Amino acid sequence: MSGLLDKVSGTSADTIIINSSQLLTLEKDNKGTGALGSIKNGAVAIKNGLILETGTTSEIRKSYPDCSDVIDADDSLVMPGFVDCHTHLVFAGERSNEMEQRLGGKSYLEILGDGGGIHSTVRATRAASSEKLFVLGMERLDRMAMNGTTTVEIKSGYGLNEETELKMLQVAAQLRREHPLDIISTYLGAHTFPPDQSREEYLKWLSGKSLQLFKKEAEYFDIFCEEGAFSLEETKKLLESAKTAGFKLKVHGGQFNDLGSPGVAASLGAVSVDHLENISNEDMDLMAEAGTVAVLLPGVPFFLQSGKYPDAERFLKKGIPAALATDFNPGSCPSYSMQMMITLGVFYCSMSAADAVAAGTINAARAINRENEIGSLKAGKKGDLIILDIKNPEEIPYYFGTNLVKKTIKSGKIL
Numbered sequence: 363m364s365g366l367l368d369k370v371s372g373t374s375a376d377t378i379i380i381n382s383s384q385l386l387t388l389e390k391d392n393k394g395t396g397a398l399g400s401i402k403n404g405a406v407a408i409k410n411g412l413i414l415e416t417g418t419t420s421e422i423r424k425s426y427p428d429c430s431d432v433i434d435a436d437d438s439l440v441m442p443g444f445v446d447c448h449t450h451l452v453f454a455g456e457r458s459n460e461m462e463q464r465l466g467g468k469s470y471l472e473i474l475g476d477g478g479g480i481h482s483t484v485r486a487t488r489a490a491s492s493e494k495l496f497v498l499g500m501e502r503l504d505r506m507a508m509n510g511t512t513t514v515e516i517k518s519g520y521g522l523n524e525e526t527e528l529k530m531l532q533v534a535a536q537l538r539r540e541h542p543l544d545i546i547s548t549y550l551g552a553h554t555f556p557p558d559q560s561r562e563e564y565l566k567w568l569s570g571k572s573l574q575l576f577k578k579e580a581e582y583f584d585i586f587c588e589e590g591a592f593s594l595e596e597t598k599k600l601l602e603s604a605k606t607a608g609f610k611l612k613v614h615g616g617q618f619n620d621l622g623s624p625g626v627a628a629s630l631g632a633v634s635v636d637h638l639e640n641i642s643n644e645d646m647d648l649m650a651e652a653g654t655v656a657v658l659l660p661g662v663p664f665f666l667q668s669g670k671y672p673d674a675e676r677f678l679k680k681g682i683p684a685a686l687a688t689d690f691n692p693g694s695c696p697s698y699s700m701q702m703m704i705t706l707g708v709f710y711c712s713m714s715a716a717d718a719v720a721a722g723t724i725n726a727a728r729a730i731n732r733e734n735e736i737g738s739l740k741a742g743k744k745g746d747l748i749i750l751d752i753k754n755p756e757e758i759p760y761y762f763g764t765n766l767v768k769k770t771i772k773s774g775k776i777l
């Protein structure tokens with residue numbers, strides 16, 4: 363932290379944001395306990411893209427009387443930008459036809475088993491050029507920014523071969539260079555098995571050559587442990603290999619069935635386990651012990667109408683930080699909106715509005731190891747904020763289905 367603080371030392375500010383109804387700093391939030399750190403009529407000072415100080419509007423005005431770049435929040439809520447810590451943002455094609463099939467009674471796993479689902483997106487993504495994927499990615503990031511997201515994790519996993527997994531990760535890197543939002547990359551070759559290779563061949567490539575090849579392209583290794591995808595045994599072996607190769611670990615676990623992957627992931631020091639509709643108390647104890655973050659993706663059961671949501675209360679009671687993310691993807695949650703995920707978290711996952719706000723900001727930052735840089739408003743952290751057209755955080759779920767973001771501010775600049 364001190365390095366960051368050095369950069370912002372001095373008495374002048376580039377920008378001040380004043381006159382909020384309340385400023386939610388999340389500064390004292392500890393594992394999503396809902397300590398929003400609200401400052402009434404709060405304000406923020408920013409220099410070189412980083413937060414200098416938070417306080418009341420009169421305090422900040424007094425400290426920086428010469429600052430000419432003043433953003434007036436006009437009695438609206440100001441809080442940290444959303445951190446969307448689980449997305450599959452780079453892909454081609456769309457799957458609205460499968461939504462129709464599901465409404466006709468076919469399940470997600472049945473569609474996957476019949477060569478649709480992830481396989482349909484794999485065909486489209488293999489066929490798409492890097493340029494096309496990049497353009498699609500830029501448009502999607504713009505929509506996320508308009509909805510208040512300032513940091514996005516992006517997974518590969520629609521290539522399932524060397525050429526297209528690399529293409530996806532390189533497109534994510536290009537998006538990182540060219541879009542103002544921050545991008546974190548995850549290698550998800552273990553999304554499912556490709557139709558054009560044997561299981562043994564693919565497992566061998568995943569646990570060997572692919573890890574060496576993609577180590578410099580991605581910070582995280584992720585795997586989908588589920589019936590119809592990777593078994594618990596395969597998951598354990600691949601996570602061990604990825605850890606040895608130097609990746610940080612994430613797991614898609616407990617989505618449709620409790621196969622035991624959260625406990626295995628936690629024992630190997632995974633940063634997060636994501637989905638978690640189905641998890642045993644024993645695995646939760648292992649997550650609590652390891653400090654593994656529970657990333658809840660309520661947009662998926664909502665869109666799949668599966669009827670079963672993850673229960674945040676179970677995690678929070680055990681002291682496991684609960685995060686929220688969109689899981690933005692073409693099959694099970696084509697939503698750009700973290701506000702919608704907060705709404706679903708409150709209505710279906712037994713979260714308070716404060717729990718859900720912490721889950722979409724500071725705890726989501728924990729799920730990508732960025733809690734010292736983003737996710738709360740604190741001196742030295744990035745000037746990533748949003749101004750919402752409401753006065754209280756409870757109004758996010760209250761006005762469900764509406765984009766309440768008036769301004770998204772990334773590193774001190776209005777997007």
Ligand SMILES: [Zn+2]
Binds near residue numbers: 448449450689
């Ligand atoms: Zn996912």
